[in-house]
Amino acid sequence: MKLSLAIVWLLLFALCGFAQTSGVAPPQQQSPPKLVRVEGTKVSLVPPPGFVPSKQFTGYELAATGASIIVLELSGPIAQVTAGFNDPAQLSRKAMQLLGRETVTLNGAPATLFHLAQTANGTEYLKWMLALGDANATVLVAANFPRQLEQQYSRVLRDSLLSTRWDQSRKVVVDEGVPFSVEAQGGLKLAQQRLLNTLLYTVDGIVPAQSVEQPLFVAGMSISQQLILNPKEFSERRVFATESVVSIGVVDAQPVMIDGLSGYEIVTQGKDRATGQPVTLYQVTLFDETIYYVMQGLIGGRRATDYLGTFRAMARSFKRRATPVQEPPVKRPQRVKRH
Known part of the structure; x- marks a missing residue:
């Protein structure tokens, strides 16, 4: 579990390293939205328009904007994995701030949606992070984007996270998509x-x-x-x-x-x-x-x-x-x- 929690904090910081272009308008949906399984995971979601599967992590990205969605599956109780996101002192050490949280229902099961802000390399980022799971396993779906693009991407990324479906019974090839x-x-x-x-x-x-x-x-x-x-x-x-x-x-x-x-x-x-x-x-x-x-x-x-x-x-x-x-x-x- 120690390794898993370390990776959680590492990914949240590393998400702030993508290239970005200000003033980019979000692409328009060209076809009816549909659930797509994220390669290498048991998680499906509706990707935002224009976002493509990443070659470097399990998720989607729109590289020109610095916006991304990462999916992380962990063994371990959800209460333990997410405890740090309710601790202002621990968040502060990672240059993060909790802006809000809400309980949502996904496919009949409870989940928590966190809204976070983080400063990295002189740039402020906003994040939506969805956490769902039970006493044995946890899924985190984290969306990241520069604050200057909040109007264009906050709602579309939040909606994408709320489309998440987790099929725990699905069999997945563990190194699927790993290059x-x-x-x-x-x-x-x-x-x-x-x-x-x-x-x-x-x-x-x-x-x-x-x-x-x-x-x-x-x-x-x-x-x-x-x-x-x-x-x-x-x-x-x-x-x-x-x-x-x-x-x-x-x-x-x-x-x-x-x-x-x-x-x-x-x-x-x-x-x-x-x-x-x-x-x-x-x-x-x-x-x-x-x-x-x-x-x-x-x-x-x-x-x-x-x-x-x-x-x-x-x-x-x-x-x-x-x-x-x-x-x-x-x-x-x-x-x-x-x-």
């Missing part, structure tokens, strides 16, 4: 839960790992495009941004080349934030023009030698996909011809 692959090795298995375009690997394929003594490997990509001017410095700073690890030691980034992409590999030590136990942190960052990929391995310090080689092997198995994995076509029963 890269990593080979599970050393007894690790791909978890049947992902966070945006981040894949998770644990011993039993269950997230979260039960203790810091159990290995965790994650592989993901940036959710917004940005030009990294100093990749080595960025890689070292990225290590210190790891939410679950504190007291991180010496960081010495070494150059690597994987799948034709240059990047940096780092091995360092720290302490698990929750337990204070020593952990080894392994990280590889790879850079592809305005997109970067991050892979991290975490393991309790006493078992580092058991899994460091596995983490290295998995990172070096990274490959970009020319064609992302798609959901298998639905097999329909054939009609029997009667004579």
Whole structure:
């Protein structure tokens, strides 16, 4: 759950990194609105006019405006996932402010719609965030747009969020639409839960790992495009941004080349934030023009030698996909011809 909550806050901040153009009029609806399943999730919604599926996260975007919708599915009780959004002090630490909240009903089930403001990189953004779920699982659907485009996009994005439908019984290919692959090795298995375009690997394929003594490997990509001017410095700073690890030691980034992409590999030590136990942190960052990929391995310090080689092997198995994995076509029963 710690990892999941860290990703929630990270995505809400990263959403503010998209390009934007002021004075852009929202595209007009060209055809009757219809529910569309968000690739890689059990969630469907009616995308706003002009919004297209993102190649970098599970959701939709209109890149010219900086407006986007991100869908995030989490294992864990909704009360725990959303607790921070009712805490002004915690929001303030993330440069966010709660403007309002309301209870809504979606497909007969209660949900909460949060209205938030956030300042990032000198620009003020507004957000609608829909939270629905139960004691076992949570869905967050977050819409983000620059405040200067509030009149054009606030209502249309809010309406899109309120069209959300969540089919918990649906079977989804976990890496559907993810534009890269990593080979599970050393007894690790791909978890049947992902966070945006981040894949998770644990011993039993269950997230979260039960203790810091159990290995965790994650592989993901940036959710917004940005030009990294100093990749080595960025890689070292990225290590210190790891939410679950504190007291991180010496960081010495070494150059690597994987799948034709240059990047940096780092091995360092720290302490698990929750337990204070020593952990080894392994990280590889790879850079592809305005997109970067991050892979991290975490393991309790006493078992580092058991899994460091596995983490290295998995990172070096990274490959970009020319064609992302798609959901298998639905097999329909054939009609029997009667004579």
